[in-house]
Amino acid sequence: MAALTRLSKPSFTSLSSVSRISRCFYSGIAPEPSSHGASPYSPRLGPKPNLSIKDPKDRNVQWVFLGSPGVGKGTYASRLSNLLGVPHIATGDLVREELAASGSLSKELSEIVNQGKLVSDEIIISLLSKRLEAGGAKGELGFILDGFPRTIRQAEILEGVTEIDLVLNLKLREDVLVEKCLGRRMCSQCGGNFNVASINVKDSNGSPAISMAPLLPPPHCMSKLVTRADDTEEVVKHRIHVYNEKSRPVEEFYRSRGKLLEFDLPGGIPESWPKLLEVLNLDEYKEKQSAAA
Numbered sequence: 001m002a003a004l005t006r007l008s009k010p011s012f013t014s015l016s017s018v019s020r021i022s023r024c025f026y027s028g029i030a031p032e033p034s035s036h037g038a039s040p041y042s043p044r045l046g047p048k049p050n051l052s053i054k055d056p057k058d059r060n061v062q063w064v065f066l067g068s069p070g071v072g073k074g075t076y077a078s079r080l081s082n083l084l085g086v087p088h089i090a091t092g093d094l095v096r097e098e099l100a101a102s103g104s105l106s107k108e109l110s111e112i113v114n115q116g117k118l119v120s121d122e123i124i125i126s127l128l129s130k131r132l133e134a135g136g137a138k139g140e141l142g143f144i145l146d147g148f149p150r151t152i153r154q155a156e157i158l159e160g161v162t163e164i165d166l167v168l169n170l171k172l173r174e175d176v177l178v179e180k181c182l183g184r185r186m187c188s189q190c191g192g193n194f195n196v197a198s199i200n201v202k203d204s205n206g207s208p209a210i211s212m213a214p215l216l217p218p219p220h221c222m223s224k225l226v227t228r229a230d231d232t233e234e235v236v237k238h239r240i241h242v243y244n245e246k247s248r249p250v251e252e253f254y255r256s257r258g259k260l261l262e263f264d265l266p267g268g269i270p271e272s273w274p275k276l277l278e279v280l281n282l283d284e285y286k287e288k289q290s291a292a293a
């Protein structure tokens with residue numbers, strides 16, 4: 001109940017959606033430790049998190065992915081979500097679903113998103129609350145949040161309603177981020193995400209050289225590829241600027257709480273994924289899971 005009590009602080013009571021998010025977190029997404037005994041899986045971070053994931057029923061990770069546009073949050077959050085059996089919830093996807101639904105919010109949202117600006121905290125919290133409520137109703141436990149929190153206020157609200165175990169901060173040099181965003185493609189039929197950029201940059205100004213092979217779609221998706229409307233060079237650069245201004249402080253928010261794990265991507269998926277599993281102490285877990293499959 002401690003977290004619910006914290007909700008009565010004046011700074012949180014102004015947001016009516018906070019009570020929705022808290023109901024949702026406490027009605028299934030994040031069971032209160034008191035009702036389940038000690039939390040079965042609640043990693044506390046030292047230099048390297050000591051994860052002890054053994055069995056899907058003992059898992060309830062509540063993780064956050066931070067990182068600039070184009071860094072690969074979606075790719076790695078989705079892979080970890082499959083591996084750990086927890087939902088991957090990307091607020092950017094929730095915004096795009098709302099846009100596609102052409103409801104009352106969609107005109108306002110499309111103007112904001114297509115200019116590379118942030119949607120208001122109230123709208124994002126309302127979309128996230130709805131998503132979490134729907135997941136709670138289906139019995140979902142835990143989550144990997146991607147693209148939330150993106151402002152200090154969002155981080156404070158989240159902290160007021162639930163415990164975050166780990167915040168993974170993905171990092172990549174800025175010139176590569178732009179190239180990667182411009183190379184992003186989605187199959188309009190199957191929804192698969194691909195990247196046609198072939199990245200090969202030399203070391204410069206202290207940034208290491210980096211190579212990333214394209215992630216090409218299968219032949220049947222080739223003619224159905226679409227590009228996100230906000231992935232133009234001008235808008236991508238603006239989104240990176242907005243990230244540096246509004247979201248960079250969120251890194252410090254979690255660093256000061258000892259929850260931030262920094263991860264410099266060493267290359268594309270073949271190089272980065274095994275390394276990521278290693279720093280998360282999940283490499284053995286993956287091997288056991290593949291052996292059991």
Ligand SMILES: Nc1ncnc2c1ncn2[C@@H]1O[C@H](COP(=O)(O)OP(=O)(O)O)[C@@H](O)[C@H]1O
Pocket residue numbers: 068069070091092093095112113116117118119120121124146147148149150151154230239
């Ligand atoms: N937590 C958030 N707060 C405010 N706006 C958000 C948030 N998450 C997503 N958005 C909006 O949705 C857009 C797309 O988000 P996302 O897919 O996460 O893009 P990116 O590639 O920039 O990380 C953002 O540019 C922003 O307008």
